[in-house]
Structure formats: structure tokens, C-alpha cells
Amino acid sequence: MGKADFLSPKAISNRIKAKGLQKLRWYCQMCQKQCRDENGFKCHCMSESHQRQLLLASENPSKFMDYFSDEFKSGFLELLRRRFGTKRVHNNIVYNEYISDREHIHMNSTQWETLTDFTKWLGRKGLCKVDETPKGWYIQYIDRDPETIRRQEEQARKKKQELDDEERSAKFIEEQVRRGRDGKEVEETTVFTELKRESEEEKVAFNLGASSSLAGSSKPSSVLGASALKPSSSSSMKRKDPSDSRGEKKRKSALEEIMEMEEKKKKKQQAVRTDYWLQPNIVVKVVTKKLGEKYHKKKAVVMEVRDQYGAVVKMIDSGDKLKLDQNHVETVIPAPGKRVLILNGPFRDTEAVLEGIEEKDFSASLTLDSGPQRGKRVSIAYEDFSKLA
Known part of the structure; x- marks a missing residue:
């Protein structure tokens, strides 16, 4: 078929x-x-x-x-x-x-x-x-493509870096807020003052002129009103002068004095504090990950400062020279007894010796080793000093 x-x-x-x-x-x-x-x-x-x-x-x-x-x-x-x-x-x-x-x-x-x-x-x-x-x-x-793995690692690295920057900035802000709160916390107590009379001869007088004018028919009452008016005016003038003098010479409370001192101190610190801190011959640590793992968390010496915010650094272990921004590095805290350089604040550009570290306050105790206040012991924040090369 x-x-x-x-x-x-x-x-x-x-x-x-x-x-x-x-x-x-x-x-x-x-x-x-x-x-x-x-x-x-x-x-x-x-x-x-x-x-x-x-x-x-x-x-x-x-x-x-x-x-x-x-x-x-x-x-x-x-x-x-x-x-x-x-x-x-x-x-x-x-x-x-x-x-x-x-x-x-x-x-x-x-x-x-x-x-x-x-x-x-x-x-x-x-x-x-x-x-x-x-x-x-x-x-x-499970995607095991090398390009996909590289992309995922790059995304994870960027995310981690963003989190590190956010945590560092949040920690710094929290520290500044806590430090400012500790500086302004003063126990507010109510002060009771004793009510004193300026002179024992002074008498309290009442002005009855209004009542005497209403009773104009009786002569004694009008005379009494006139006589009562004069002492009252003189006594009021006597009381007015001391009150004015007390108002002018009124003493400020302890809280107001402390607040004024803090404001003066803050203005003084703001006048000498800047947003740039790099100085030659100090040891810094590289914190940026953009240069790779070879330089991350490695120490370097600042050789030259450019435009206040940039610096040429030399890596201690490899000897490589890099040009970095101050946001890419952080200060180094040495062991007690080592020499440091104060980078910011009223004691800027002053060499000192590290005596001890105050972990709770995120600061260190330094003894000034140069300048007019040599030998003075001060407390400086971590980010305001670094190890000398």
C-alpha cells in the first residue's frame, strides 16, 4: 500500500x-x-x-x-x-x-x-x-561563573566599605555628642536667699491718698491723707535706690557662670581647630580599600603634605610611595612612653609623650614635651594626635 x-x-x-x-x-x-x-x-x-x-x-x-x-x-x-x-x-x-x-x-x-x-x-x-x-x-x-563571583565579591566589598564608613561616622558623632553632654551636665540646684531689710529704721508705709480723697468732707482725714502721702513717697524713693543697686550688682548663678566658661572655651577651641590635620613625619594607617588588600590596614609615614588635605606617604613595609587624601588614612596610637604629635586643637603642632590611654573617653593622657606649657598633662582625643616617625 x-x-x-x-x-x-x-x-x-x-x-x-x-x-x-x-x-x-x-x-x-x-x-x-x-x-x-x-x-x-x-x-x-x-x-x-x-x-x-x-x-x-x-x-x-x-x-x-x-x-x-x-x-x-x-x-x-x-x-x-x-x-x-x-x-x-x-x-x-x-x-x-x-x-x-x-x-x-x-x-x-x-x-x-x-x-x-x-x-x-x-x-x-x-x-x-x-x-x-x-x-x-x-x-x-549555584552560579559558579568567574565573572559572576567577581561581581558578587565587588558588591560585597562595596557594601562592607559603606557600612564601615557609616559605622565610623556614627561612632564619631556619638562620641562627640557624649563628650558635649558630659561637659555641659551640671547639677541644677535651687538657691534660697534670705530676705533682708536694708535698714532697721525703714518702715513699711501704705499710700492712703485715694481713700482720703473720697472722704473730702472731714478735715482730719484729708490732713492724715496728706501726711501719709509724704512718708510713703520718701520711703518708696529710699527703697528704690537699694533695689536698683542690687539689680545692677546681682550675682550670676553657678550654672550661668559654668555655661559662660564652656562657651568661651568652645569658642577658643573652634578658633584653633581646623578640618585638616595632616602633618609631615607622622605615622598613619591606610584605611581605604580602593588600593587593594596590599595596602589596606598598613602603616605609612607622611613625607609631604599637599594642599592641606592630601599627602605623599611612604609605606613602612614595602617602601612604596602613594598620594592619598586625609579621608583615606587615620591616626596611629603608639604604646605608652612613645612620642606623639598633637595635630588639632589648642595644642596643635606640639610634641608630647603618651602616658596612658583612656578607653572610656576615647582619649589619651599626654605630657607636653615642647612649647611654653612644657610638662603640662592634658587629655587629647584619639583623632587629634598621632605617632611620630
Whole structure:
């Protein structure tokens, strides 16, 4: 019987059936041929071409199985990476999308018998994160691409650097607030003063002029009102002068005096304090990570200061010279007994000797070793002095 005509219903039906997926048990992986029914698959197995393929496979069966297994694994992981990325997804969803391609490698030709075995194998090899739930096995692709790993490391490094800068600035602000609060905290106590009379002869008088004017018919009352008015005016004048003198000579409270002293001290410090602190011949520590791990957290000596905010430093361990901004370095606190240079504040450019460290106040006790106040012991914040080279 010949083939049906191209436009006949039979031929169209055959083409529609050939496009769709057929049963896996009627597929021959060696010949890559899909049969539509059991009879067709039986006829294919008895064909000469299939017998030749079986003879080739029998010579080295592990070679063909390894090849099909690698192809299945590569296609499955590529679909998982492109379609779902690093999301957690059910393994059966990925498998159904994979087998929707007619030219895919069938699992019955690989070393894995079931999808569960293949999923467990991916977890053991570290290719995916797998976990079992009551709904089945879930997989999550692990992206090991060098470019992706480098990008993730760069993002993590930037995030960590931002957090370090934020923590450092928050810590500095908190320290300044605490220091200012400690300087202004004074116990406010109520001062009671004794009420004293300026002179014992002074008498308290009441002005009855208004009442006497109302009773104008009686003469004694009017005389009494006039006489009472004069002492009251004189006594009021007497009381006015001492009160004015007391108002002018009124002493300030202890709290007001302390506040004025703090304001004067703050103005004096602001006058001598600047936002730049770099000085030659001091030891600093590189805190920026933009130069790489080679220079991070390494110490250097300031050789030259440029434009007040920049400096040329020489690394102590390697001898390399770098040009850095003052935001990229921080001061170095030496051991007690070592010489330091005060970089900011009223004792700027003064050499001193480190006596001890006050961890609670984030400051150190220094003994001035130069200047007019030599020998004086002062307390300086960590960021206002550094070790001398």
C-alpha cells in the first residue's frame, strides 16, 4: 500500500502526530528515532540500522552512556540557569520544560534511572542546592561563573566599605555628642536667699491718698491723707535706690557662670581647630580599600603634605610611595612612653609623650614635651594626635 497523499487527512494526521511528544518507551536513543506505537518500535528494533548501532554500543557501552549523561546534565543545567537563574524551583517543573524539546536526551539512556536520583546527584556534586519537602524535591542553581563571583565579591566589598564608613561616622558623632553632654551636665540646684531689710529704721508705709480723697468732707482725714502721702513717697524713693543697686550688682548663678566658661572655651577651641590635620613625619594607617588588600590596614609615614588635605606617604613595609587624601588614612596610637604629635586643637603642632590611654573617653593622657606649657598633662582625643616617625 502506497503512502497517503500529502494533503489527505491521513497524511495530515501523521504529520500532527510526528510534531508532538510520543511515549518514552517507544524512543530509541541510539538511533534517535521516535516511534508512534508498539508495532513501529518492534519493526525498528528488527531493522538492520538498529542492529548496527547496537553492535557499536556493545563494544564500549560506558562511553555512550557517559556521553548521553553529560548531554542530559548540560542541557538540564543550562535550562535551569537561563530560565530560573538562582531561584528555588521544583525539579519536575524544570524537567517538564526540558523534555518539551523533541531533540532532548532521554533519561532512560543516562546513568540515572529516575529524576529523584538525578536531583540527589546534583546536590552531592555541589552543582545545585537541593532540599526535600512534602511536595517533592526543590533545586536551586549555584552560579559558579568567574565573572559572576567577581561581581558578587565587588558588591560585597562595596557594601562592607559603606557600612564601615557609616559605622565610623556614627561612632564619631556619638562620641562627640557624649563628650558635649558630659561637659555641659551640671547639677541644677535651687538657691534660697534670705530676705533682708536694708535698714532697721525703714518702715513699711501704705499710700492712703485715694481713700482720703473720697472722704473730702472731714478735715482730719484729708490732713492724715496728706501726711501719709509724704512718708510713703520718701520711703518708696529710699527703697528704690537699694533695689536698683542690687539689680545692677546681682550675682550670676553657678550654672550661668559654668555655661559662660564652656562657651568661651568652645569658642577658643573652634578658633584653633581646623578640618585638616595632616602633618609631615607622622605615622598613619591606610584605611581605604580602593588600593587593594596590599595596602589596606598598613602603616605609612607622611613625607609631604599637599594642599592641606592630601599627602605623599611612604609605606613602612614595602617602601612604596602613594598620594592619598586625609579621608583615606587615620591616626596611629603608639604604646605608652612613645612620642606623639598633637595635630588639632589648642595644642596643635606640639610634641608630647603618651602616658596612658583612656578607653572610656576615647582619649589619651599626654605630657607636653615642647612649647611654653612644657610638662603640662592634658587629655587629647584619639583623632587629634598621632605617632611620630
